[in-house]
Amino acid sequence: MYKVREITAAEAHSVRHPVLREGKPFESAIFPEDTIEDTFHVGVESNGEIVGTVTFIKNSEDVFKEANQYQLRGMAVLQKYQRKGLGELMVKKAESLMLQRGGAFIWLNAREVAVLFYKKIGYEKFGNSFNVPGIGPHFLMYKKM
Ligand SMILES: CC(C)(COP(=O)(O)OP(=O)(O)OC[C@H]1O[C@@H](n2cnc3c(N)ncnc32)[C@H](O)[C@@H]1OP(=O)(O)O)[C@@H](O)C(=O)NCCC(=O)NCCS
Structure with missing residues (x-):
């Protein structure tokens, strides 16, 4: 019924926009890194429709000293x-694809409402909350594989 697979940037945008950028221009759901070679997107398909997406970008956060870092971005599942x-399921699949690509460490800026989700799947908070203008409070989180 559900198929978890690598998806294209355009497929990722189709879910990212209504979930993460509702009411904002479609272009606001496009990241500059979406189409670079080291970036990949994982999604869930249900009856031919993409209903969830997550993007992994090869990008280092300076506060972490680990090598081979990836940033998790654009995590979204349609509300229903x-x-x-x-x-x-999507993050597990993306983590295994990242390991195949030589990645070893994942970090992300988590919306406060999603912190419990990331904790449940093995991510830890780093430091205090910070505000992202127009979106709200966030925490830096990470997982060492
Ligand atoms: C956050 C989000 C991606 C999680 O995806 P999901 O498919 O709903 O999560 P899962 O069903 O895989 O959840 C796994 C576990 O995480 C925890 N969890 C997930 N959502 C949670 C919530 N809102 N509150 C508390 N715990 C939560 C639960 O322990 C859950 O297991 P359980 O349902 O058996 O208790 C999704 O809810 C979403 O798209 N939210 C809106 C956009 C958003 O905030 N994205 C994150 C931006 S950083």
């Missing part, structure tokens, strides 16, 4: 498909 385990 949330709390069905799909977010967790």
